[in-house]
Structures are given as C-alpha cells and as structure tokens.
Amino acid sequence: MTADESDTAGGAGHPDGQTGGRKGGQADGVQLLPVALRLLALMRRRRGLLWLSVLCGTLAAILSLSPYLAIAYVLVNAVSASADWSAILLAGLAGMAGVLAEKLLFGLSTYLSHRVAFATQRDLRYELAGKLARVPLGFTDSRSKGEIRNTMVDEIEVLEDGMAHLVPEVSAAVIAPLITLAVMLLIDWQLAVLMILPMAVGMWMMGRMMKDAEEPTRDYLEIQSRMATTSAEMADGIATVRAFNQDEQASHRAGRIFAQMRDLSNEWLERAIIPGTAAQVLLTSHLMLLGSAGLIMTAAGWVDLGVFAAFLAVAYGFGDLFAAIQGISHRLFRQHELLERLDMLRDVPELSRGTKAPALADASITFEEVGFAYGAREVLSSVSFHLPEGRCLALVGPSGSGKTTVARLIGRFQDADKGTIRIGGQDVRELDPEELHRHLAYVFQDVFLFDGTVADNIRLGRAGASMEEVEAAARAARAHEFIESLPEGYETRLGERGLGLSGGERQRISIARAILKDAPVLLLDEATAFADPENEALIQDAVAGLARGRTVIVIAHRLHTIANVDEILVLDEGRIVERGSHADLVAAGGLFASMWDAYESVRSFRHAAGPADHKQTEAAQ
Numbered sequence: 073m074t075a076d077e078s079d080t081a082g083g084a085g086h087p088d089g090q091t092g093g094r095k096g097g098q099a100d101g102v103q104l105l106p107v108a109l110r111l112l113a114l115m116r117r118r119r120g121l122l123w124l125s126v127l128c129g130t131l132a133a134i135l136s137l138s139p140y141l142a143i144a145y146v147l148v149n150a151v152s153a154s155a156d157w158s159a160i161l162l163a164g165l166a167g168m169a170g171v172l173a174e175k176l177l178f179g180l181s182t183y184l185s186h187r188v189a190f191a192t193q194r195d196l197r198y199e200l201a202g203k204l205a206r207v208p209l210g211f212t213d214s215r216s217k218g219e220i221r222n223t224m225v226d227e228i229e230v231l232e233d234g235m236a237h238l239v240p241e242v243s244a245a246v247i248a249p250l251i252t253l254a255v256m257l258l259i260d261w262q263l264a265v266l267m268i269l270p271m272a273v274g275m276w277m278m279g280r281m282m283k284d285a286e287e288p289t290r291d292y293l294e295i296q297s298r299m300a301t302t303s304a305e306m307a308d309g310i311a312t313v314r315a316f317n318q319d320e321q322a323s324h325r326a327g328r329i330f331a332q333m334r335d336l337s338n339e340w341l342e343r344a345i346i347p348g349t350a351a352q353v354l355l356t357s358h359l360m361l362l363g364s365a366g367l368i369m370t371a372a373g374w375v376d377l378g379v380f381a382a383f384l385a386v387a388y389g390f391g392d393l394f395a396a397i398q399g400i401s402h403r404l405f406r407q408h409e410l411l412e413r414l415d416m417l418r419d420v421p422e423l424s425r426g427t428k429a430p431a432l433a434d435a436s437i438t439f440e441e442v443g444f445a446y447g448a449r450e451v452l453s454s455v456s457f458h459l460p461e462g463r464c465l466a467l468v469g470p471s472g473s474g475k476t477t478v479a480r481l482i483g484r485f486q487d488a489d490k491g492t493i494r495i496g497g498q499d500v501r502e503l504d505p506e507e508l509h510r511h512l513a514y515v516f517q518d519v520f521l522f523d524g525t526v527a528d529n530i531r532l533g534r535a536g537a538s539m540e541e542v543e544a545a546a547r548a549a550r551a552h553e554f555i556e557s558l559p560e561g562y563e564t565r566l567g568e569r570g571l572g573l574s575g576g577e578r579q580r581i582s583i584a585r586a587i588l589k590d591a592p593v594l595l596l597d598e599a600t601a602f603a604d605p606e607n608e609a610l611i612q613d614a615v616a617g618l619a620r621g622r623t624v625i626v627i628a629h630r631l632h633t634i635a636n637v638d639e640i641l642v643l644d645e646g647r648i649v650e651r652g653s654h655a656d657l658v659a660a661g662g663l664f665a666s667m668w669d670a671y672e673s674v675r676s677f678r679h680a681a682g683p684a685d686h687k688q689t690e691a692a693q
C-alpha cells in the first residue's frame with residue numbers, strides 16, 4: 073500500500089498520518105535525513121537487494137529525463153537549416169528507449185524494495201512479538217492493548233510505504249536531480265541557477281511549513297490514537313455499554329473526539345492554505361523564469377539555442393521530480409512518528425533473563441521481605457513466607473489487598489522491587505524464564521482462549537501432547553463431556569478469545585491445560601462466582617484432582633474451601649496481617665474471623681433463600 077498523498081494545503085504537510093499518537097517528541101524539529109537513514113537501517117539485513125533497488129531507482133530517474141532531452145534535440149535540429157534527419161530519428165528512438173528502460177528499471181527497483189520491505193515487516197512483527205513475551209506483563213496491563221495491536225499491525229503496515237516506496241522514490245527524487253543539476257551547472261551555471269532558484273525558495277518555504285506542522289501533527293496523531301482506542305472500546309464493550317444504557321453517553325464521548333479531529337484538520341487547513349499555495353507557485357514557476365530569461369539570453373547570443381532548449385526540457389522534467397520531493401518529505405515525516413512509536417515498544421526494558429537452569433532443590437516457594445509498587449503505589453510490603461514442597465498455602469484478604477500480585481510475582485509477571493522470591497531455593501530472577509515457567513502452572517479466573525481448536529487450546533499446557541494425553545487431561549479436568557458435545561468435539565474452533573463457552577467451561581479448559589503441563593507448583597485463583605451449580609461442582613472436583621501432590625498457592629474467595637490448607641495468609645493493604653490455620657484464625661477473632669463471619673452469614677442466608685440457591689451452595693461444597 074502507499075500512503076495517502078493527497079494534501080489539502082497544496083502538499084503542505086497536512087497533519088494526517090496513519091499512526092497512533094504520542095505527546096512530546098523531538099523539540100528541535102524532525103530531521104528527515106536521519107529518518108531516511110533509519111528506514112535504511114531497518115532494512116540493513118537485506119542491504120544487497122536494497123542497494124540494487126536504490127541503484128535501479130537512480131538510473132530510472134536519470135533516464136526519466138531522456139524523452140525531454142530527445143524532444144529538445146529533435147526540435148532544435150528540425151528547425152535548423154542543416155537538419156540531420158537520421159540523427160533526429162536516432163534521438164527520437166533513444167528517447168523512447170530511455171522511457172522504456174526507465175519504466176523497467178523503476179519496476180525492478182520497486183519489486184526489490186517491496187521484497188525487502190515485506191521481509192523487514194515480518195522481522196519487525198516477529199521481534200515485537202518476541203519482545204512482548206519478554207517484557208513484564210505489567211507493561212501490557214498498563215499499555216492499552218489496542219495501542220500495541222495498532223503498532224504491530226497497522227503502524228508496521230504503514231512503514232511499508234517508507235521502506236518499499238520511499239527508497240526508490242528518494243533515489244529518483246533526490247539523487248538523480250542532484251546528479252543532473254551538477255551536469256547542468258557544468259554546462260551553463262547561469263541557466264542552472266535560474267532553473268533552480270524558484271524551486272529552492274519554494275522548497276525552503278515547504279520546509280518551514282513542515283516544521284510548523286510538527287505540533288499539529290502530534291496533536292493529530294494523539295487524537296487519532298484516542299479515536300482508535302475509543303472505537304475499539306465501543307466495539308469490545310458494546311454489551312456492557314448497552315446493559316447499562318450508556319449508548320448515548322458513549323456515542324457523545326466518541327462524538328467529542330471525532331469533532332476534535334475535524335476542528336484540528338480545519339485549523340490546519342486554514343493555516344496552511346496560503347503559504348502552501350505560494351510554495352506551489354514557486355515550485356512550478358521555474359519554467360517561466362527560465363523560459364523568459366533564457367530567451368533573452370539566447371537572443372542576445374549569450375547562450376546557444378541547443379543548450380537553452382536542453383535546459384527547458386530538463387527543467388520541465390525537474391518540476392515533476394521536485395513535486396515528488398514534497399510528497400516524500402511529508403511522508404518521511406509520518407514515518408518519523410511511526411519509527412518513534414516503534415522505538416518506544418522496542419526500548420521497553422525486558423525482564424532480566426537469568427541463565428541458570430539448575431535442578432531446583434524442590435518445589436518450595438519462599439518470599440523474603442518482598443515489596444512491590446505499581447508506579448508510586450505500593451501494593452505489597454514486607455511479605456515473607458515459606459511454603460514447603462507439596463503443601464498448600466491460601467491467600468485471603470479484602471479486594472485489592474494484593475493476593476493476585478503475590479501470585480504474579482512468582483511467575484515474574486512483574487519483578488519484585490524489594491526482597492527476594494525463591495523457588496526451590498533459587499532466586500526467580502536468576503532462573504532462565506523458560507525453566508521457571510516449566511515449574512509453574514496457573515489457573516486464573518480470566519482464562520485466555522485463543523482462536524484455535526479446543527485441543528490446541530489445551531495443548532498450550534504442553535506443545536506436542538498426543539490426542540490421548542489431551543483427552544486424558546480434559547477428562548481429569550471434568551471437561552471431556554462438554555467438549556464431546558461441541559459440534560466437532562476436540563477439533564471445534566473456539567473463535568476469537570473462545571467466545572461461545574461459559575465461564576465454567578473456560579475454567580475447566582484452563583484446568584486441563586494445567587493438568588497437561590504437570591508442573592510441580594500450582595497457582596490457583598479460585599473462581600469468584602459461577603451461576604451454574606453443576607459447573608461449579610465440576611470445577612471444585614477438577615481442582616482437587618489437579619492440586620493433589622503439588623505445591624499450591626490458592627487465592628481463596630470461598631473461605632470454606634480452604635478449611636484444610638496448611639497455612640492461610642491474610643493480606644490487608646499489601647501486608648500480611650494474620651497467618652495460621654483456619655481454626656486458629658477463626659479463634660483469633662481478627663480480620664479473618666470477621667471475614668469468616670460475613671461469609672458464613674451469606675451462606676446461611678443462601679441456605680434459607682430457597683431450593684435453587686441451596687442447591688448451588690451445596691454443589692459448591
């Protein structure tokens with residue numbers, strides 16, 4: 073694809089772009105040459121093809137002047153008294169051959185640059201996908217997922233314009249005119265100056281305008297990014313929005329952003345139309361200046377008619393080339409923004425990769441004075457515990473007390489800011505991440521299912537597991553029956569994010585994954601609520617089977633399910649405020665005891681409420 077080159081203000085760099093935006097950026101203006109060099113650097117792995125493309129593009133641009141020169145030669149000779157018709161014919165043929173060669177070379181240059189661009193796009197996406205696997209998960213939490221998707225899909229797509237189109241076009245629009253200009257200066261510097269002067273002034277004006285466009289362009293990209301996020305949210309969250317009767321408010325919110333976009337575009341149009349048109353006039357007035365001044369000089373005998381005709385012909389072709397430069401600088405400016413956004417993703421610090429792959433002493437988990445903050449907000453402080461292999465630890469506490477964060481730190485979804493977390497005696501930061509994750513299995517509430525078959529989704533637990541193993545895991549996870557009832561059983565495609573399965577069914581697929589993985593440590597976030605009592609009982613059953621013989625950390629919401637765990641940690645505002653067995657904690661009369669009382673009274677209320685609720689509560693037990 074090519075970038076949209078239409079310009080509302082005479083090619084004056086309307087602040088449109090196809091990127092998401094960002095505030096800030098270089099205060100001292102965008103240097104277009106470095107942008108072009110960065111684009112080249114992106115493609116350096118394929119520099120052989122790239123330079124061949126540049127060479128073909130340059131030759132094509134030089135040859136593009138050949139028909140004008142041929143016409144000039146033909147005209148000058150045809151009107152002269154001593155016309156040499158065979159030479160005229162030869163010049164005509166040479167002009168035609170020049171055009172043909174130009175088109176062929178330009179086609180070859182574009183073909184090569186596209187090959188390089190497509191391969192580079194693939195490299196970049198691959199690199200970013202790998203990067204996402206190495207950055208702390210907190211990064212994707214804090215960064216809108218739409219923004220990341222935007223960069224990986226749309227913005228890298230737009231970079232294709234820079235890599236595939238700008239490379240041959242820059243060769244055509246910059247290198248070739250420079251060579252031609254040098255030759256023209258050698259032939260007649262006065263005519264060459266006349267030819268180039270108005271263009272140079274026009275180019276300078278365009279440059280000023282481009283500089284003025286930086287701020288509005290950033291605002292434009294910022295609004296464009298918000299528009300993309302709002303539109304994606306409207307599409308993704310439409311069910312919630314409708315359920316709360318917020319359609320109108322959501323439309324108004326989106327409408328305000330759309331209006332900002334219109335206002336910014338209008339504002340820019342008004343600012344750019346006059347200088348833009350003036351620059352356009354200058355950029356195209358070189359023929360008039362050269363024509364009138366050159367005629368006088370020729371009539372005065374200062375310049376040879378043939379030379380004057382050649383200059384006129386080249387100047388005619390030069391106009392096109394300079395028009396191309398405007399478009400290129402404008403598009404390079406867009407590429408600059410894209411490259412900056414790409415850099416932001418590429419430069420995100422990665423989790424340190426430990427290299428140790430030692431045999432862990434056991435599957436114990438230890439927290440030593442662990443502290444963690446999201447930005448400035450401390451969410452865990454001085455958390456210490458030791459969970460021996462094969463034992464079960466429950467984390468309880470009010471919402472937001474830090475239970476999930478404890479589990480996430482073990483898997484290095486983020487790294488602790490203070491203290492040390494050990495598995496089998498080894499600091500998790502010193503372990504090779506793959507080695508660490510081989511020891512951990514998760515069953516979280518928010519089950520991610522990808523667009524693939526049920527069997528493939530279960531195989532996420534262990535790639536390459538046989539169909540028998542997948543099925544055995546599904547049976548143990550009490551998922552086999554519902555999977556069999558799907559239209560194509562294990563081969564049923566789940567569609568994007570596994571839409572179409574109930575919460576309980578998704579959870580059981582996640583349990584099947586964990587069973588297949590057969591990791592010694594299980595991190596389990598107990599589901600808070602499922603309407604369907606049958607599902608609930610099945611999940612409890614499956615979890616009990618999965619937990620047997622493993623080291624388990626369970627984030628517990630139903631306090632009766634943890635009556636027999638080895639230790640309960642009670643968290644409040646990121647600190648361990650109580651610890652002990654269920655009976656001890658109830659007897660202690662602290663936070664756990666009051667949570668337990670509240671929990672019990674809800675349960676007895678449910679028992680009293682009626683058969684349906686009663687059945688559900690029973691099933692849960």
Ligand SMILES: Nc1ncnc2c1ncn2[C@@H]1O[C@H](COP(=O)(O)OP(=O)(O)OP(=O)(O)O)[C@@H](O)[C@H]1O
Binds near residue numbers: 475
């Ligand atoms: N990605 C994040 N960025 C910023 N703050 C976060 C993020 N994730 C969690 N928090 C905050 O960290 C604190 C601890 O969250 P955490 O999810 O660990 O609590 P929790 O005890 O598991 O809560 P719940 O029982 O509601 O799931 C909360 O105040 C939460 O708002």
